[in-house]
Amino acid sequence: MITSVSEKFNHKFNFKHGLVGAIAIDKTGNPLPTKTLDLCKSADAVLFGAIGDPKYDNNPSAKVRPEQGLLAMRKELGLYANVRPVTTFPSLIDKSPLKKEIVQGVDIMMIRELTGGIYFGKPQGRSEDGDTAYDSCVYSRYEIERVVKLACEYAMTRSKKITVVDKANVLATSRLWRETAISIAKEYKELSMDFMFVDNAAMQLIQNPRRFDVIVTENMFGDILTDEASVLTGSLGMLPSASIGLSTSLFEPIHGSYPQAAGKNIANPLGTILSVAMMFDLAFNLKNEAAIVKTAVSKSLEADYVTEDLNRAHPKSTSDVGDWIADYIIKN
Numbered sequence: 001m002i003t004s005v006s007e008k009f010n011h012k013f014n015f016k017h018g019l020v021g022a023i024a025i026d027k028t029g030n031p032l033p034t035k036t037l038d039l040c041k042s043a044d045a046v047l048f049g050a051i052g053d054p055k056y057d058n059n060p061s062a063k064v065r066p067e068q069g070l071l072a073m074r075k076e077l078g079l080y081a082n083v084r085p086v087t088t089f090p091s092l093i094d095k096s097p098l099k100k101e102i103v104q105g106v107d108i109m110m111i112r113e114l115t116g117g118i119y120f121g122k123p124q125g126r127s128e129d130g131d132t133a134y135d136s137c138v139y140s141r142y143e144i145e146r147v148v149k150l151a152c153e154y155a156m157t158r159s160k161k162i163t164v165v166d167k168a169n170v171l172a173t174s175r176l177w178r179e180t181a182i183s184i185a186k187e188y189k190e191l192s193m194d195f196m197f198v199d200n201a202a203m204q205l206i207q208n209p210r211r212f213d214v215i216v217t218e219n220m221f222g223d224i225l226t227d228e229a230s231v232l233t234g235s236l237g238m239l240p241s242a243s244i245g246l247s248t249s250l251f252e253p254i255h256g257s258y259p260q261a262a263g264k265n266i267a268n269p270l271g272t273i274l275s276v277a278m279m280f281d282l283a284f285n286l287k288n289e290a291a292i293v294k295t296a297v298s299k300s301l302e303a304d305y306v307t308e309d310l311n312r313a314h315p316k317s318t319s320d321v322g323d324w325i326a327d328y329i330i331k332n
């Protein structure tokens with residue numbers, strides 16, 4: 001697909017591949033080898049495959065885990081904001097577990113803080129006797145400011161409505177989020193900002209998802225709410241994301257790995273393909289290239305040329321879908 005974009009628009013993309021996650025642990029013992037990190041740092045953009053391996057999921061005492069590779073990469077590259085657009089495709093509306101009247105027209109920009117909070121807070125660990133475990137949720141004003149600002153900028157290009165999701169009735173970090181967001185909002189006079197507790201947000205995403213436009217939230221709430229939001233569109237396999245970095249940005253589908261599909265050529269490639277569209281747009285400012293990739297994806301859905309998660313009866317393979325999209329790009 002990238003090859004057909006470079007052919008059509010006369011670009012040359014230089015690819016370099018690096019190991020991360022389970023395969024990197026198997027080969028080097030380190031989920032994020034220095035060689036991979038250096039490659040990422042010197043790249044203009046990073047395209048990330050999905051991470052996770054059941055052999056580690058089922059072993060709580062594993063010392064190194066594939067996910068540490070992704071978390072280290074987020075931290076090392078300063079990927080402070082994860083941007084996950086949740087849009088519905090008209091041709092998929094019947095695949096949504098929710099009623100058509102509820103999901104039709106949903107268009108939410110979910111922005112998740114990605115390098116702070118309980119994912120990275122110290123201390124984290126176990127007591128000496130092993131019977132107590134602890135994680136810490138830590139946020140500084142600066143970490144909140146930069147992601148809320150980015151979210152406000154997105155909101156300004158959309159309906160100028162932003163919802164800050166927190167748990168300020170319980171958590172001190174959430175109260176700092178609220179205080180900080182309120183002071184940032186003063187810089188955006190035209191913007192209307194509202195606040196919602198995360199439990200309520202989880203409910204409203206199902207009951208009335210159209211009430212949302214831009215949502216900004218902390219790391220773990222964002223992790224959970226974006227998975228929830230992704231099924232509004234009919235398949236977790238569909239959603240792309242961009243992780244905005246201090247210099248290099250990273251693009252990845254929001255789903256994890258799909259080990260049951262390994263070697264079977266059945267996984268839905270659209271989340272990854274749409275992540276490439278986001279990469280063209282945000283990392284390279286290639287708007288037409290991004291647009292044609294998105295159109296090609298919509299057309300493949302309209303043609304019902306899709307993998308088995310979207311069409312059990314007559315599925316196409318991963319590579320068939322990829323080839324169809326590549327071909328559409330060349331011909332249109």
Ligand code: IPM
Nearest residue numbers: 051052067070071223254256
């Ligand atoms: C995601 C994933 C990751 C996360 C995992 C794989 C560590 O669920 O990108 O949403 O929790 O951030």
Ligand code: MG
Nearest residue numbers: 223224227254
């Ligand atoms: Mg997640």
